[in-house]
Amino acid sequence: MSFDLGGFSITASTSQVMLIIFAIYSVVIVGFGFYIKYQSRKGGKDGLASFLTGGGGLGAFAIAMIAATNSMAGGTMVAAPGLGYSVGFTAALVYYAGFLTAAYGLGSVGRKVAILRDRTGAVTFQQLLGLRFQSKKVVGALAITGAFGLTFFAVGQITSGAKVFAAVTGSNSYYLGILLTIVITVIYTVSGGIKSMAKVACIQGVIMLIATFSIIGVLIANNVEQYGSVQATMEYLGTAFPGAIQADTGFSFWNAMGTALFAGVGLGAVPHALSVTMTYNNHKKLKQGVLISCCVFTLIQGIMCFTGPLTRAINPGLETADYTTIFNATNLLPSWMGGIIFCGIFAAIQSSLAGLAMAGASMLAKDFVVDCWKPNTPPKTQSTINTAFVLGIALVATLIALRPSELTQYMINFALAALAAAWYFPVLVGMYWKKATAKGMLASIIGGFASYVLFYFMSSVIPSTKAWWATALGGVHAFLPAWLISLVLLVAVSYATQRDRIKLGYFQVFFCEDYDEKYAKIDTLKD
Amino acid sequence: MEDKKLSNVDLESTDYDPAQVGNLDRRLEAGKKDAVFFHVIGVVATVIATIWMYAFGTGDPAEMKYFLGMPMWISGAIVIYLVMFAAGMIWLVKWEEFPLTARFKKNKESEKEGGNKT
Numbered sequence: 001m002s003f004d005l006g007g008f009s010i011t012a013s014t015s016q017v018m019l020i021i022f023a024i025y026s027v028v029i030v031g032f033g034f035y036i037k038y039q040s041r042k043g044g045k046d047g048l049a050s051f052l053t054g055g056g057g058l059g060a061f062a063i064a065m066i067a068a069t070n071s072m073a074g075g076t077m078v079a080a081p082g083l084g085y086s087v088g089f090t091a092a093l094v095y096y097a098g099f100l101t102a103a104y105g106l107g108s109v110g111r112k113v114a115i116l117r118d119r120t121g122a123v124t125f126q127q128l129l130g131l132r133f134q135s136k137k138v139v140g141a142l143a144i145t146g147a148f149g150l151t152f153f154a155v156g157q158i159t160s161g162a163k164v165f166a167a168v169t170g171s172n173s174y175y176l177g178i179l180l181t182i183v184i185t186v187i188y189t190v191s192g193g194i195k196s197m198a199k200v201a202c203i204q205g206v207i208m209l210i211a212t213f214s215i216i217g218v219l220i221a222n223n224v225e226q227y228g229s230v231q232a233t234m235e236y237l238g239t240a241f242p243g244a245i246q247a248d249t250g251f252s253f254w255n256a257m258g259t260a261l262f263a264g265v266g267l268g269a270v271p272h273a274l275s276v277t278m279t280y281n282n283h284k285k286l287k288q289g290v291l292i293s294c295c296v297f298t299l300i301q302g303i304m305c306f307t308g309p310l311t312r313a314i315n316p317g318l319e320t321a322d323y324t325t326i327f328n329a330t331n332l333l334p335s336w337m338g339g340i341i342f343c344g345i346f347a348a349i350q351s352s353l354a355g356l357a358m359a360g361a362s363m364l365a366k367d368f369v370v371d372c373w374k375p376n377t378p379p380k381t382q383s384t385i386n387t388a389f390v391l392g393i394a395l396v397a398t399l400i401a402l403r404p405s406e407l408t409q410y411m412i413n414f415a416l417a418a419l420a421a422a423w424y425f426p427v428l429v430g431m432y433w434k435k436a437t438a439k440g441m442l443a444s445i446i447g448g449f450a451s452y453v454l455f456y457f458m459s460s461v462i463p464s465t466k467a468w469w470a471t472a473l474g475g476v477h478a479f480l481p482a483w484l485i486s487l488v489l490l491v492a493v494s495y496a497t498q499r500d501r502i503k504l505g506y507f508q509v510f511f512c513e514d515y516d517e518k519y520a521k522i523d524t525l526k527d
Numbered sequence: 528m529e530d531k532k533l534s535n536v537d538l539e540s541t542d543y544d545p546a547q548v549g550n551l552d553r554r555l556e557a558g559k560k561d562a563v564f565f566h567v568i569g570v571v572a573t574v575i576a577t578i579w580m581y582a583f584g585t586g587d588p589a590e591m592k593y594f595l596g597m598p599m600w601i602s603g604a605i606v607i608y609l610v611m612f613a614a615g616m617i618w619l620v621k622w623e624e625f626p627l628t629a630r631f632k633k634n635k636e637s638e639k640e641g642g643n644k645t
Contacts, residue, residue: 089601093604093608097576100568103615111557115554238598246588260577265566268569295616504536504537504548505539507543511548
């Protein structure tokens, strides 16, 4: 018996082997979560701080894997190969600026954040910015835009996982796929926090590497066997599907530029990428972590994005482009390897989901509820609130994913770019520019977010403005102008509000060698 | 020593020029150079690679020149991004290492004098 997936099929025996391997993988990672929870309780380190930071003592490989796997979501293993299959090599290349993703976020602010963490005892990145600008409004704006963006990004991940599961089982069990994707992730996230994520991310990173090398190896081998060489394969694509090797297929110049800047550079400073800055206390570990993360990301993202067009040369008949990786796993490789790749796909999705849930929950629980609203909340209650928000985000994302629709897809697409437009300059400039003010930060966060939403609807949804945007503005990605508006607002409003700068005592905590401990206390937020 | 330095300034003051505040922690300033470097090479590489792609990749596929087995617009863009990657890695490897503790010089001075670490 076999399952027809439109252009290819999966035998029942292959499906069974894949599911057995997936079951073993799931038991291992859930087991890790409970083991970490047990160890934390035994050591008396069961509070929210330990949940979010792991005590600040994670090793280099763990740091690297969290950073890399947080940034590589279902898009890396599923959607990017699918887009490459449909559109061609441009779809791969627009993601390559992300080779330095860990450097854009962790490498750029990592050392300063670690020092500031030691000075202030902060457990979240937003706490530091809150202290820097003495503003609950800045923290609140970051928390709300961050949680919004992350929740809808999570919807995309859950949908990807559910579709993959439904395809592999041949059962169209989309809802069962949603359940498995979200339940396993929530269990190991809630039970062990960042330490659990770290251990699991190491396993997931290795699985993703094995999956990546297996797929590209078999694809190149099959193409060379069929056409004689890689160049001959490219020449075949040029005659059979010319768009695959033409740069302007699917992306105008300005659209490609904006996508590359957003997907490569912009995503380095988003919440789930920055949450890793709370997990280490050693310069050497940080350096090694960033190096390893960049190498892993380059290998996996760089190779997986490339597999789409090569798959098209072998099987041009896939009806669902997002099944590119599933086709490669089930039809070109042995069943057991297909099972590992299936785990690799889920590893990418779950690792990002875990990072999204952790980051989103900490923003709402710690930064918004506790720090802005209820500062005297006992530590155990803080942990409970955080757990509630992890579950809440998972629930909201799941409910939206239950009914995937065109509207849902719009939400997912714009959520991540809106997040990058809102966070990028406030995070980086706010951490380093001495003249940045709270009002400048607030204008930048809200202005970047709002302008992206407006430009997105103008460029992609409203028919009349969509046509105008394509002709008058060359189809530029909405992120690009919103990003620039965010920067202009930060600089202009900061210069206009220099009289509202923070007290020198707080300034010294963030920039000087000597400082008064009184100003390094996190619980001093105003307004 | 720290108290004497800090007692000379009004830490409650908001009337100061950020550009004139001295005694900057060079570890925190090092991070600024990293941020500027990584983001500038990221943006520059992206702009150059995208221009390259569209300069050489929009013609007739039959007329395209090949390099490393792929159309030049693809392999050239990959090379550009790999150069960006290599530059970033070299910068990282050359990172000066220092403790990520709250205070740096203070620790070193205390240790030399045989005092307690803060």
